[in-house]
Amino acid sequence: MDHVVVVGSGASGVHFALSLLERGHRVTMVDGGKRGPVPPHPDATYTQLKERLDDPARYLLGEDFGGVVLPDSGEEYYGVPPEKGFIFEHPDGFAPRSHGFSPLFSFAQGGLAEAWTAGCYPLNADEIEDFPFAHSALQRGYETVARRIGVTGEDDDLARFMPLHEGLMAPLRLDAHSELLLDRYAKKRSWLNARLRCYLGRTRVATLSRDLGDRKACAYLGRCLWGCPIGALYTPSATLRECMGHPNFDYAGGLFASHFALGAEGRATELVARSIDGTEERRFGIDVLALAAGTLCSSGIVLESLRRDGAGDVALEGLMDNRQVLVPFVNQRMLGRAFEDEAYQYHLIGLGIEGETPRDYVHGQITTLKTAMMHPVVQSLPFDLGTSALIGRATHAALGVVNVNFNDHRRPGNSVGLSGEDPGNLVVRYAPASGEGDRLKRTLKTVSRALRKLGCWVPPGMSHVRPMGASVHYAGTLPMCENGGAWTTDPQGRSRDLPNVFLVDGCGFPFLPAKNITFTLMANAVRIADSAF
Amino acid sequence: MSSQGNQLRREAHAFARLLAGAAPAAAVLEAYLAAHRARPAAFRGTSFQRVLVSSASRSAFRARVADAYARMFDPAGPLRCKLVLMLAILETTPPAHRRLDAPIGGSPAAALLRLVLYGLRSVGSLILGVILFTPRRWFTREAD
Ligand SMILES: Cc1cc2nc3c(=O)[nH]c(=O)nc-3n(C[C@H](O)[C@H](O)[C@H](O)COP(=O)(O)OP(=O)(O)OC[C@H]3O[C@@H](n4cnc5c(N)ncnc54)[C@H](O)[C@@H]3O)c2cc1C
Numbered sequence: 119m120d121h122v123v124v125v126g127s128g129a130s131g132v133h134f135a136l137s138l139l140e141r142g143h144r145v146t147m148v149d150g151g152k153r154g155p156v157p158p159h160p161d162a163t164y165t166q167l168k169e170r171l172d173d174p175a176r177y178l179l180g181e182d183f184g185g186v187v188l189p190d191s192g193e194e195y196y197g198v199p200p201e202k203g204f205i206f207e208h209p210d211g212f213a214p215r216s217h218g219f220s221p222l223f224s225f226a227q228g229g230l231a232e233a234w235t236a237g238c239y240p241l242n243a244d245e246i247e248d249f250p251f252a253h254s255a256l257q258r259g260y261e262t263v264a265r266r267i268g269v270t271g272e273d274d275d276l277a278r279f280m281p282l283h284e285g286l287m288a289p290l291r292l293d294a295h296s297e298l299l300l301d302r303y304a305k306k307r308s309w310l311n312a313r314l315r316c317y318l319g320r321t322r323v324a325t326l327s328r329d330l331g332d333r334k335a336c337a338y339l340g341r342c343l344w345g346c347p348i349g350a351l352y353t354p355s356a357t358l359r360e361c362m363g364h365p366n367f368d369y370a371g372g373l374f375a376s377h378f379a380l381g382a383e384g385r386a387t388e389l390v391a392r393s394i395d396g397t398e399e400r401r402f403g404i405d406v407l408a409l410a411a412g413t414l415c416s417s418g419i420v421l422e423s424l425r426r427d428g429a430g431d432v433a434l435e436g437l438m439d440n441r442q443v444l445v446p447f448v449n450q451r452m453l454g455r456a457f458e459d460e461a462y463q464y465h466l467i468g469l470g471i472e473g474e475t476p477r478d479y480v481h482g483q484i485t486t487l488k489t490a491m492m493h494p495v496v497q498s499l500p501f502d503l504g505t506s507a508l509i510g511r512a513t514h515a516a517l518g519v520v521n522v523n524f525n526d527h528r529r530p531g532n533s534v535g536l537s538g539e540d541p542g543n544l545v546v547r548y549a550p551a552s553g554e555g556d557r558l559k560r561t562l563k564t565v566s567r568a569l570r571k572l573g574c575w576v577p578p579g580m581s582h583v584r585p586m587g588a589s590v591h592y593a594g595t596l597p598m599c600e601n602g603g604a605w606t607t608d609p610q611g612r613s614r615d616l617p618n619v620f621l622v623d624g625c626g627f628p629f630l631p632a633k634n635i636t637f638t639l640m641a642n643a644v645r646i647a648d649s650a651f
Numbered sequence: 652m653s654s655q656g657n658q659l660r661r662e663a664h665a666f667a668r669l670l671a672g673a674a675p676a677a678a679v680l681e682a683y684l685a686a687h688r689a690r691p692a693a694f695r696g697t698s699f700q701r702v703l704v705s706s707a708s709r710s711a712f713r714a715r716v717a718d719a720y721a722r723m724f725d726p727a728g729p730l731r732c733k734l735v736l737m738l739a740i741l742e743t744t745p746p747a748h749r750r751l752d753a754p755i756g757g758s759p760a761a762a763l764l765r766l767v768l769y770g771l772r773s774v775g776s777l778i779l780g781v782i783l784f785t786p787r788r789w790f791t792r793e794a795d
Pocket residue numbers: 125126127128129130131148149150151152196198222223224225226227228229230231232233234235236237238373374375376410411412413415416419589590591592623624634635636637639
């Protein structure tokens with residue numbers, strides 16, 4: 119039986135830990151550990167919530183009204199409500215810097231995916247060509263994770279891009295707008311496939327269409343953004359709770375792991391952590407250490423350990439993230455209709471565009487607007503706000519947005535390092551690939567043509583190229599490879615420089631496909647636990 | 652009651668009428684005042700921006716004209732911030748949210764026609780706003 123110290127309770131960490139526990143190993147998890155409030159009135163729909171709460175404005179907008187999106191706030195809008203602000207709170211003294219990148223960090227139980235939109239997309243064999251293992255090994259991981267978390271989806275036109283796997287539940291109920299888009303697609307399918315190489319279908323989502331353990335099937339309450347009160351929408355804290363039920367699991371929350379001490383032959387001997395408020399220090403003896411603190415923080419822990427061991431200035435190269443572009447649209451056939459408040463709030467359908475090679479596939483999630491707040495949307499219309507609010511009412515049910523994702527490659531210069539002036543703090547650097555602008559333009563033209571064919575109007579000049587870092591799919595700083603040099607990991611995620619340290623999050627990805635990576639993070643963490651322990 | 656409190660109440664009334672077609676409920680008023688205490692920096696402005704807010708607070712009609720002007724020439728100024736704040740409060744608070752959540756029904760063609768009419772009305776407000784506020788902007792700039 120191994121004793122493994124795991125840093126992080128995000129999607130990667132909890133599935134790695136659960137697989138170890140199931141195999142009879144002992145796990146101590148060191149974690150940021152922030153937790154959020156329990157959602158009120160768990161049986162209320164979004165609209166009922168506004169009626170039942172004593173002070174709905176403060177619940178939905180925050181005690182200090184920080185959830186009001188004011189014009190030109192200059193910040194990227196994630197739509198995360200104040201209720202979920204705990205997910206992004208930093209420990210005292212944590213002050214990363216970045217150039218060309220807007221990173222998000224989480225020190226919460228469950229990590230960043232406590233705020234995710236639950237898109238779960240298996241990669242195909244072409245997309246993992248650079249990964250040093252067979253697709254079948256990952257497929258087993260997908261199936262284990264799907265059984266644990268519940269993934270809904272369908273064998274439709276998008277299955278050509280996303281392999282089917284066992285454990286797929288029936289899809290969620292469609293809202294009227296998504297249904298209309300799919301109906302229209304059925305009529306225009308051959309044109310879209312042949313002319314634009316564009317395909318539509320159901321997205322795969324980790325939201326239950328039937329009960330699973332103590333989590334209930336989606337009851338279409340329309341509160342997904344504010345936190346599903348019945349656990350239908352999976353978040354990693356559910357798996358953390360499952361780990362906590364194991365006798366071999368110890369959880370040390372409320373801690374910031376800064377580094378590990380190094381002994382003979384580069385072996386990690388002791389993990390050093392301080393309490394989140396910086397007042398206390400704790401040390402954990404290490405047999406085996408698994409870093410699952412998210413790509414940026416895991417890289418930071420490795421770098422700080424090397425710095426304290428006298429390694430000088432090291433930066434880990436090859437950081438990747440998906441460029442995302444938001445393309446809003448108005449579906450003319452939905453104008454004047456009421457929006458559905460009793461519907462699943464996030465994307466239910468998606469769009470795939472074939473690239474020149476299978477790895478150049480472009481992935482889009484289509485979200486039709488339902489219970490989202492309107493003030494962040496209508497303020498950008500070129501009218502007075504009274505008129506904009508009326509236009510919002512007339513178009514609410516007709517609005518949608520495609521979140522278009524592009525793949526990324528490892529490139530030198532895109533790195534995670536440590537600040538010289540401010541020891542211990544991260545510096546993230548990123549520059550897009552040359553030719554990115556043309557690639558984006560070409561693809562967005564295709565997306566707009568596809569939307570028009572589906573009966574939608576794409577307002578010119580309203581597409582929004584999100585800053586790098588906004589997709590929150592970070593990867594690539596300590597890549598897995600069959601025979602690599604320094605600062606790589608072996609196919610089991612074991613560091614080639616630090617023989618008892620495993621990287622079980624996105625650090626190890628040698629390529630970043632366009633599909634959102636979290637399902638693969640979880641499957642890969644399971645694969646590592648099953649193959650290395 | 653302080654003169655600032657009175658001014659905020661006047662604004663709240665005019666803005667709620669513009670955005671939701673009715674006077675603000677007590678909870679809306681309370682939230683509007685509380686938000687000004689919580690995020691004061693967002694609502695401060697130059698003397699011309701104060702002129703815009705003051706003019707807008709007289710009636711829903713004046714608010715539309717001032718905001719049509721602000722949307723083009725002062726898009727992140729205090730008037731727009733205050734209106735966006737009010738919209739956020741109204742869309743989360745009963746009974747105003749019921750009105751804001753209700754569709755403006757009819758067939759897609761009727762809805763489209765309405766949108767065109769709304770747009771034209773806003774353009775009219777903008778023209779009026781330019782006539783009213785451009786000279787005042789010059790004047791206050793010289794005075795500042
Ligand atoms: C709004 C939003 C929507 C998203 N939607 C999707 C989606 O639909 N599909 C998808 O695939 N992905 C989505 N993502 C991305 C997804 O959340 C991430 O890919 C995923 O959370 C990464 O998991 P991770 O475990 O590797 O790292 P993280 O989620 O970053 O977890 C890190 C964990 O480590 C702990 N930790 C970090 N540093 C330390 C330290 N120094 N000491 C102690 N503990 C530490 C934290 O407490 C946390 O528990 C979304 C993200 C956001 C923000």
